[in-house]
Amino acid sequence: MSSNIMIKIENVKKFYTKSHALNNVTVTMNAGEEYLIRGASGSGKSTLLYLLGGLERPTEGKVIVNQKDLSELNDEELALYRNRYVGFVFQFHFLLSSMNCLENILLPARLGGVYTDEVKERAISLAKLLQVEHCLEKFPYELSGGEQQRINIIRALSLKPKLLLCDEPTGNLDSENSQKVIQLLRSLAREFGATLVVVTHDPQIAQSFSNQLLMKDGVLVTQ
Numbered sequence: 001m002s003s004n005i006m007i008k009i010e011n012v013k014k015f016y017t018k019s020h021a022l023n024n025v026t027v028t029m030n031a032g033e034e035y036l037i038r039g040a041s042g043s044g045k046s047t048l049l050y051l052l053g054g055l056e057r058p059t060e061g062k063v064i065v066n067q068k069d070l071s072e073l074n075d076e077e078l079a080l081y082r083n084r085y086v087g088f089v090f091q092f093h094f095l096l097s098s099m100n101c102l103e104n105i106l107l108p109a110r111l112g113g114v115y116t117d118e119v120k121e122r123a124i125s126l127a128k129l130l131q132v133e134h135c136l137e138k139f140p141y142e143l144s145g146g147e148q149q150r151i152n153i154i155r156a157l158s159l160k161p162k163l164l165l166c167d168e169p170t171g172n173l174d175s176e177n178s179q180k181v182i183q184l185l186r187s188l189a190r191e192f193g194a195t196l197v198v199v200t201h202d203p204q205i206a207q208s209f210s211n212q213l214l215m216k217d218g219v220l221v222t223q
């Protein structure tokens with residue numbers, strides 16, 4: 001896969017047992033651009049991010065990343081795609097309680113066999129920038145929700161992902177830190193040449209994005 005990521009979602013449907021989460025979504029996302037996804041709760045925003053990031057597979061249709069259909073990848077190849085190319089910032093953070101925050105941040109690098117001193121130095125400098133350096137040696141349960149969220153963001157950025165997927169990334173932050181986090185996500189995405197996809201309800205953040213996608217009942221209604 002070449003370095004910058006271009007995505008085509010073609011006629012994608014995702015059904016769960018009783019309901020459809022996505023009902024025929026088609027969209028193209030250009031490498032290095034920023035996309036904002038809005039929509040009511042339950043409209044399919046998170047599901048769309050999971051499909052982009054290879055965490056879920058579509059029931060029908062295709063998710064094509066740099067001309068490669070993700071459905072042709074087996075589970076191991078899909079895991080490699082996630083590790084090498086995708087950074088996730090979830091609405092609820094998934095820090096492991098058994099290790100300190102620095103180890104949590106470094107986990108993707110260790111799991112992917114790409115840990116270097118540079119990865120660690122980057123983690124520390126991002127922690128300084130987000131004012132959570134004092135948290136690195138602590139365990140997640142010793143941190144506030146906002147601090148945990150910033151550690152989560154640093155972990156997502158640790159391997160310079162080419163696709164950065166953020167699901168309500170500022171949900172736990174006050175407005176000053178929200179602005180800071182969004183600015184950081186945008187400037188780092190630009191620095192890595194990454195495609196940035198953000199789901200948010202925050203109107204102040206939303207209005208500054210040039211590419212706006214609106215989800216309604218599993219359908220993309222505007223682009």
Ligand code: ADP
Nearest residue numbers: 016019020021040041042043044045046047048
């Ligand atoms: P949003 O992020 O916009 O709130 P989601 O993508 O989480 O929406 O959910 C879209 C729809 O799919 C909702 O109706 C939700 O209940 C359903 N859904 C999501 N995940 C699952 C799941 N794992 N099992 C069953 N239904 C699900």
Ligand code: MG
Nearest residue numbers: 045046047167
């Ligand atoms: Mg959601």
